[in-house]
Amino acid sequence: MQIIFITGNLAADCEIVKGKDDAEFVRFNVAVNDAKAGNDEKPTYYNCRMAKTGLADYLKKGRYVSVSGRLKVSTNVKDDKTFVNLDVWVANIDLAPAGKD
Numbered sequence: 001m002q003i004i005f006i007t008g009n010l011a012a013d014c015e016i017v018k019g020k021d022d023a024e025f026v027r028f029n030v031a032v033n034d035a036k037a038g039n040d041e042k043p044t045y046y047n048c049r050m051a052k053t054g055l056a057d058y059l060k061k062g063r064y065v066s067v068s069g070r071l072k073v074s075t076n077v078k079d080d081k082t083f084v085n086l087d088v089w090v091a092n093i094d095l096a097p098a099g100k101d
Contacts (some may be wrong), residue, residue, distance in 0.1 A: 004071040004088060006046055007064075008032035014059035016052060024052040028059050030067060030088075050090035064096035 015026035026033055031043040057066075069090040076083050 003068060003069040003091075004046075005066070006030055006032050006088070007027065007066040008043070008046075010059060010061055010063045010065060011045060012061050013031055014056055016056055026050050026056050026059065028083040030065060031091050044086070046086045046088050048090050049087045054093070055093065066094040068092045 008030045008059045011029040013027050016024055016026055017027050027047070027049050029049055030046045032046065033043040034041065048069070050069075067088060067090045069088045069092070072085075072087045072089075074078075074085045074087070076085065
């Protein structure tokens with residue numbers, strides 16, 4: 001098992017989705033920007049999922065979060081381009097205090 005810890009901003013508002021067994025979970029993307037001043041490096045995006053909790057109302061675009069959980073890396077090919085998927089099943093999440101995001 002791989003555990004990852006990431007800190008970044010939500011790229012969009014979260015979505016509540018039903019799984020195969022009709023259990024609801026929350027899906028969101030975290031953008032991690034490791035760019036240093038003057039570097040135009042693009043952020044890395046992590047596809048995150050977690051069990052539905054009362055936090056969904058707070059998981060809005062731009063919110064600063066720290067998450068840790070199980071990492072799964074996979075690839076897919078579309079139009080002769082290879083894409084890497086970084087999926088995280090979130091075990092823990094911390095939200096920035098109000099006014100700090």
